Amino acid sequence: xxxxxxxxxxxxxxxxxxxxxxxxxxxxxxxxxxxxxxxxxxxxxxxxxxxxxxxxxxxxxxxxxxxxxxxxxxxxxxxxxxxxxxxxxxxxxxxxxxxxxxxxxxxxxxxxxxxxxxxxxxxxxxxxxxxxxxxxxxxxxxxxxxxxxxxxxxxxxxxxxxxxxxxxxxxxxxxxxxxxxxxxxxxxxxxxxxxxxxxxxxxxxxxxxxxxxxxxxxxxxxxxxxxxxxxxxxxxxxxxxxxxxxxxxxxxxxxxxxxxxxxxxxxxxxxxxxxxxxxxxxxxxxxxxxxxxxxxxxxxxxxxxxxxxxxxxxxxxxxxxxxxxxxxxxxxxxxxxxxxxxxxxxxxxxxxxxxxxxxxxxxxxxxxxxxxxxxxxxxxxxxxxxxxxxxxxxxxxxxxxxxxxxxxxxxxxxxxxxxxxxxxxxxxxxxxxxxxxxxxxxxxxxxxxxxxxxxxxxxxxxxxxxxxxxxxxxxxxxxxxxxxxxxxxx
Numbered sequence: 109x110x111x112x113x114x115x116x117x118x119x120x121x122x123x124x125x126x127x128x129x130x131x132x133x134x135x136x137x138x139x140x141x142x143x144x145x146x147x148x149x150x151x152x153x154x155x156x157x158x159x160x161x162x163x164x165x166x167x168x169x170x171x172x173x174x175x176x177x178x179x180x181x182x183x184x185x186x187x188x189x190x191x192x193x194x195x196x197x198x199x200x201x202x203x204x205x206x207x208x209x210x211x212x213x214x215x216x217x218x219x220x221x222x223x224x225x226x227x228x229x230x231x232x233x234x235x236x237x238x239x240x241x242x243x244x245x246x247x248x249x250x251x252x253x254x255x256x257x258x259x260x261x262x263x264x265x266x267x268x269x270x271x272x273x274x275x276x277x278x279x280x281x282x283x284x285x286x287x288x289x290x291x292x293x294x295x296x297x298x299x300x301x302x303x304x305x306x307x308x309x310x311x312x313x314x315x316x317x318x319x320x321x322x323x324x325x326x327x328x329x330x331x332x333x334x335x336x337x338x339x340x341x342x343x344x345x346x347x348x349x350x351x352x353x354x355x356x357x358x359x360x361x362x363x364x365x366x367x368x369x370x371x372x373x374x375x376x377x378x379x380x381x382x383x384x385x386x387x388x389x390x391x392x393x394x395x396x397x398x399x400x401x402x403x404x405x406x407x408x409x410x411x412x413x414x415x416x417x418x419x420x421x422x423x424x425x426x427x428x429x430x431x432x433x434x435x436x437x438x439x440x441x442x443x444x445x446x447x448x449x450x451x452x453x454x455x456x457x458x459x460x461x462x463x464x465x466x467x468x469x470x471x472x473x474x475x476x477x478x479x480x481x482x483x484x485x486x487x488x489x490x491x492x493x494x495x496x497x498x499x500x501x502x503x504x505x506x507x508x509x510x511x512x513x514x515x516x517x518x519x520x521x522x523x524x525x526x527x528x529x530x531x532x533x534x535x536x537x538x539x540x541x542x543x544x545x546x547x548x549x550x551x552x553x554x555x556x557x558x559x560x561x562x563x564x565x566x567x568x569x570x571x572x573x574x575x576x577x578x579x580x581x582x583x584x585x586x587x588x589x590x591x592x593x594x595x596x597x598x
Contacts, residue, residue: 143335144409145337145410145411146245147401147411147413149415150414152344153443154344155416155435155449156437157437159387160173161177162181163434164433166433167387168388169391170391171395174395174398174458175398175414175457182454182473183468183470186474187418187451187453188203188205189418189451189519191443193232193260194210194211194523196417199241201239202480202496203476204520205520207582210231210588210589211522211586211589212523213231214588215229226292231260231262232267232588238272240272241273242269244488250334250337254279254338254341255278257279263281263298264298270298277296277297278294278296278319279320280343286343286346287348287373288348289315289348290308292307294316310348320393321397325400328400340397344389346421347428349376349386349428350386351385351389352389355385356378356385358385359385363384370426371426373426380429380433382427383427411457411459411462412458416453417453419441419442420442436448438559440561446540448559451519455473462506473504475498476497477498480492484500485502485505525544526540526544527540531554534554535571535575536554537552537571538552542594543591543592548565551575
């Protein structure tokens with residue numbers, strides 16, 4: 109880790125969850141063997157029930173299903189935020205929304221998108237003092253690479269992935285740029301890789317997903333003899349709906365179609381078939397990476413995690429059809445909402461020989477847990493910053509019954525009117541429309557009401573009082589993302 113960040117965590121106060129970090133069984137890293145590689149794959153706007161191992165009926169995802177069958181499937185795993193940039197921030201830094209630097213999608217002032225000149229605004233950058241999991245891996249001698257959608261800072265900013273621990277970044281720095289899967293260019297570190305024949309149209313010569321996989325293959329081959337951390341924040345199935353014709357052919361004519369209002373995104377003539385094809389196309393690329401890992405003899409030395417950044421997109425936007433695909437399963441609402449459909453996500457993990465195959469866990473967990481978990485698994489738990497909100501999931505992954513469960517997880521989201529939530533056991537409290545002055549809590553018992561259809565706040569004033577106390581304790585004011593009603597700002 110660079111000198112500029114060595115002391116960052118020791119000047120901040122320890123937070124509630126650090127004390128709950130559990131002791132971990134001995135890992136390969138502790139026995140003198142090679143430290144395990146880590147491949148962290150994150151889909152974009154993929155719903156809880158949009159892969160086969162979570163009950164999807166229309167869309168085929170054999171590679172993700174194989175990760176699940178050969179490892180462990182989480183049934184109660186959450187993002188920290190229901191939209192792109194803040195979800196990525198919490199994942200990379202291990203902090204929930206009440207402490208994370210980025211708390212909503214937003215662009216920095218003074219930067220304007222200019223499509224003609226191939227310039228994209230980029231999102232507000234995370235600052236220099238934020239410590240990412242990539243930096244922690246790098247400090248342990250790992251090669252670090254990321255291919256996909258970044259969303260945490262534009263080129264040359266403090267949030268540039270090359271300044272946040274990644275040796276190699278390849279993909280979209282700006283989220284708006286990623287709205288086309290046939291881009292006119294992608295970034296390889298600070299250089300633009302140009303693609304002829306991709307002039308903002310439905311079809312092109314170079315699909316970004318294929319470019320990500322090709323670059324990931326090169327990265328794995330180049331670093332096969334040393335431990336590596338490969339972060340794959342794919343742009344699928346985020347709109348626009350675009351997919352190569354050979355993948356579309358698998359579904360065209362086999363899924364009933366319906367006309368839609370495209371609302372600003374490229375309009376596809378076969379939206380349902382193409383949406384399904386996009387996810388299967390992504391899954392096929394994941395299979396390529398898994399086959400390569402096996403070919404290189406790295407199967408037993410590689411941890412593979414697959415998850416999503418948030419829930420599925422709102423129904424009928426840009427040709428999506430979350431009702432038809434039952435994208436959120438039994439959960440309420442979609443992307444942008446603090447209800448379960450916006451934040452509960454698929455998560456499967458595979459590590460042959462270390463994670464027992466065919467497991468399912470209902471442990472309540474979320475994105476901030478991955479930073480301490482992965483450092484624990486590689487034998488570097490002592491490097492975890494003291495200000496993270498996550499706990500190590502290593503005991504659950506490795507079959508240690510001593511996994512400690514936290515009292516609650518907290519959600520603090522500045523967007524979509526301002527929202528907060530607390531999940532404590534079976535209880536979940538929700539606060540919405542904060543920017544309009546609302547501080548009233550809704551309360552749901554998820555064990556009896558997973559669809560959050562019956563607000564029982566009036567029947568449990570004692571629980572409401574506890575939830576309000578958590579929200580007050582865990583929310584810290586942000587100059588960039590103020591909640592004036594809660595922060596006492598006029």
